[in-house]
Amino acid sequence: MQHYCGWQPSADVIDALKAEGAWNNDWDASLELLRRHGAELPDRAALIDVFSGFYFGGDPDGDPSQWTGFIGDEPLLVDASFFATLSKRKLRWGFVSGAEPPSARFVLQQRLGLQDPPLIAMGDAPDKPDPTGLIRLAKALGASAEGVQVAYLGDTVADVNTVIQARERWPEQPFVSLAVAPPHLQTAEQAAARDIYEQRLREAGADQVLTTTEAVLHWEGAAG
Structure with missing residues (x-):
């Protein structure tokens, strides 16, 4: 969200969304939070690419030893x-x-x-x-x-x-x-x-x- 609109939702906001029981997919949850925040919605495929860049820090289908993203932490x-x-x-x-x-x-x-x-x-x-x-x-x-x-x-x-x-x-x-x-x-x-x-x-x-x-x-x- 911060990448697209400068807003970083708090853990409470994310937990409240998850409590609805319908947002198990993080990509869809991100799009929904952007929508509720009134931000312009990106293309889903583009959002997935951005998400993967932060999370994997490398090619998701590539060598895991080369990943530098959040997944390692x-x-x-x-x-x-x-x-x-x-x-x-x-x-x-x-x-x-x-x-x-x-x-x-x-x-x-x-x-x-x-x-x-x-x-x-x-x-x-x-x-x-x-x-x-x-x-x-x-x-x-x-x-x-x-x-x-x-x-x-x-x-x-x-x-x-x-x-x-x-x-x-x-x-x-x-x-x-x-x-x-x-x-x-x-x-x-x-x-x-x-x-x-x-x-x-x-x-x-x-x-x-x-x-x-x-x-x-x-x-x-x-x-x-």
């Missing part, structure tokens, strides 16, 4: 031991992400060191809250077996809505919505804003709001 919410613990407990796991495939693979494989993790990324399925990607991954991980519970952890209302729509499309399958506030709200200074955000997740239908991503290891459904 994003905080990791967990480390590889988190997934090792899940596997040790005989729990199958995977990812349904709104990120572009090169971005998702870079974070999962190069930064976290995961070996070819199950992944549904942007373009592999319709954007969330459409549940197609979640259902596809769940089936790939064996969810068709009777009584197998599928839990999906996310940090947006769109993630919660994805689970709700998955239940509607596949009512025989038990789905659980786990939610967590995003990293920028995980500080003492943001306690009030975090309370509001977590309440929005509950109102959207989250079955349980966790304190951190790692707290899923202490959730009753993941107990070892």
Whole structure:
């Protein structure tokens, strides 16, 4: 937004937009924020190029070692031991992400060191809250077996809505919505804003709001 109109929306503004449950795609969210701000809207393809320049700092389909953008500085919410613990407990796991495939693979494989993790990324399925990607991954991980519970952890209302729509499309399958506030709200200074955000997740239908991503290891459904 700052690139196009000199306005840098606050985290509160972005969180409020995300709370509507319909803006999981960052490109579309950026266009919507520009529209609401009264700015002239750029061509979507041009916006994507600008976004990629900032985020990747290089060719998204090129050598990740040459990327100099924000992607290299994003905080990791967990480390590889988190997934090792899940596997040790005989729990199958995977990812349904709104990120572009090169971005998702870079974070999962190069930064976290995961070996070819199950992944549904942007373009592999319709954007969330459409549940197609979640259902596809769940089936790939064996969810068709009777009584197998599928839990999906996310940090947006769109993630919660994805689970709700998955239940509607596949009512025989038990789905659980786990939610967590995003990293920028995980500080003492943001306690009030975090309370509001977590309440929005509950109102959207989250079955349980966790304190951190790692707290899923202490959730009753993941107990070892």
